[in-house]
Amino acid sequence: MRKNLTPSQIVSILRDHKLWLKKEGGAQADFTLTDLSGNNFTRVTLRGAKLVGAAFCDCLLIGVDFEGADLYAADFFNANLAQANLKGCDLRGTYLRGAVLDHANLEGADLRDGTLAVGGTGEIKFLAHRHELKGTQLADLTGVSLRGARLARATIIQTDLTGASLTGAILNDADLTDSVLTDVDLSGAKLMNANLSGVNLCGANLAGADVRGANFNNVNLASCNLEGVDLSKAKMQNAKTTRDLVALSIDIRKVLREHAAWIATLGTQGTRAVLDGLDFSYVDFRSFNLSGASLKRVDFTGANLAGMELNMADLTGANLENANMMGVQMRGANFANALLLYANLRDADASPKEILDRQGLSTNKEWPTNFSKADLYGANLKRANLTRANLTGANLENAKTIDANLKDADLTSAIMKDE
Template sequence: MKDDKKTPLERVNQIWLDEGISLHRKYLDGRTGGIRLFLSFKNAQKLNFSNQILDTTEMVGAELSKANFNNSSLARSNLFGADLTGAEMQGCSLTKSDLRGACLEDANLEGASLTSADIRNGFILLRKPDGTYEPVKKDEATSFDGINLKGADLSDAKLGRVIGRRTNLTNVNFKNADLTGAVMANSDVSGSIFTGADLTNADFSGCVFHGANLSGALLNNTNLEGADLTAAHFNNNDLHYASTLDAHLPKSVETLDRTLIIILEDHMSWINSLGRKGRQANLSQYDLQATDFAGINLQAAELSFSNLSNCTFLASRLNMANMTNVMALNTDYSDADMRGAKLENANLTGASLRHCRLSPMTILGTQGNKVNANLKNCCLDQTDLENADLSHADLTGAKVRLASLSNANLSHAKCVDVDFTGADLRSANLEGADLRGSKGLILS
């Protein structure tokens, strides 16, 4: 009878690890007495590696389940075949690391950087006394099941046939990544970037793509059956070779029951009559790319889950409009009235909101009750918000990276966990703003 029992890995403790990390830092600095950290085939589960520089460490086949790597750097490290089940790796840098065959089930990699990392399948062979070889693990594919990769950077990463069903992949940067043969069925990839990524033979069936950018992705024989592609950004040619059976696709304006002009006229009557005449404009889930709405009154209109990319809303009225989950890449909202608007989970990358009003909206007949603009988890990367009024707006969890906020009014705004990395905040008003958990905030 074959004995399937594996020899237990040598256990290391926290004291040994802390000393090893200290010597590794000397090694990285080129100081005398430095020794590279070597944890290959050792058991370091549940140990604390957080807030350390651990670049180039060797951890092949290591048992690292439930270890804490939060905010540490593991750039160019060798984690081939390592068990990282349930590991805490928030904000961890794994740039150019080797994660082939690693187990990342239930790991938390929120906000981690895996740029150019190798996460393809792989397995380790060990030589037995009789000269033959046996695999340490039978699974050949890297497991992503249950992983949290929210906001992680996987640009240029090699993922290959990774398996990550029911995975949180929201707002992940997959730009130019290799996902050939990956299995990500029933995962949430809302807000993620796939430009230039190779998804050949990948399984993304049942996935939610709200606000995701698939433009320019290679989708040869990609399984998108049953996927929700509402408010996703792509060209029709991008899906030509993909399987989209039962997929939920954006609706075309040609399927509207009335012309767009009549819809806008009816909406104006609805506004002016306080709802007694006309009809509220409902353009939810429609593909409205490159439409000119300049100067149009869309107050309280229903625009959720629509694709508004490259549209013009110059000086338009969008106060109290529902724009949750919209895709609005490079859209012009300059001088628009967006008081009290709902923009939760919207993707406004590259949009212009110069002089835009996103302040509270006073509701008539309610003794002065006000509704604040809602931009929770909104992507405002590379937007122009110069002189915009965001006072009292809720920006919880928003990304405002590389945005221009010069002279913007953020007084009393809720900016909890906002990412301001690279943002220009010169002369911005942050009086009374709630900045708990925000990062990248540099004030001049």
């Protein structure tokens, strides 16, 4: 349980801390397990303060100097930390969802996951975690703004940065091992000698990033925007890059032409695409139209499907793990028993599809999208339209449902735990 202080008590502690820093008496600030939410600490010096488990929710912390402060498991939910100095801070277990860290200095900071525990005798313990990603609560920096932030040599192991903005951030020599960077904007970032081994970069934007010496071992880069990125000096052992369409077992462009004619003529010409069981892992199918196609058990692992049209398509049992499905039109599609672990479905439209007759006229009926028994563990569903979707028995554990539209969705027997 966190304690509360009056404004005058807070001012008094800060005044004493300032004197303590100058070695003119005073006392070191101790806000351990204190609720400081909603306060304005702009440009305040908290260097060397005791802040274990302190709550700074919705605080203005612009330009605050935290260097050397003890920030074990502090809560910065929705706090504005722009230009703050967090150099070398131990930020393990801190809660930073919704925080703004634009141009903050986090050089050498430790952002690993951890849990704060208060023992029966009142002692405070910090427990760090290193486990497999699935089933583990990652350190949560979802949606955090770190534009231009200095993160050189920072430790950001096993951290969830889904949807975060790191444009122009300095991450040279940083360690991001096994972190989730789905839909992250790293355009123009400095990643020289950074360790990104095992990182999930599904749908990430790395345009113009400097990756000289960066470690991309075991990373899927097929669904990333790599415009202007030179990978020649990066470490790429077992990294996945986009597969050439000519290397596929079928002439996909011919299939698409026939399928387009089939769609345009309501089935009187062309041929419906039936691609059941094929391997399309790590391909670039952006903006392709496979509406109404049969894609049962297709392997789309790590594929870039952004902007595709999959309305009324049948993807029963398909593997879409780590696939980039940002903005996909999938109205009325069938994803029953499909694997969508860590897939990026931001802005996808999975609302019901109007059913037309053979003349293309409305039947005044709609067909909902089917995700029954689908595995959406860790999927990014931000702003996805799931109106009336069938999610019976689906696994939505750790899925990001921020601003998702789940109106009238059937969640019977669905597994839903905190994001």
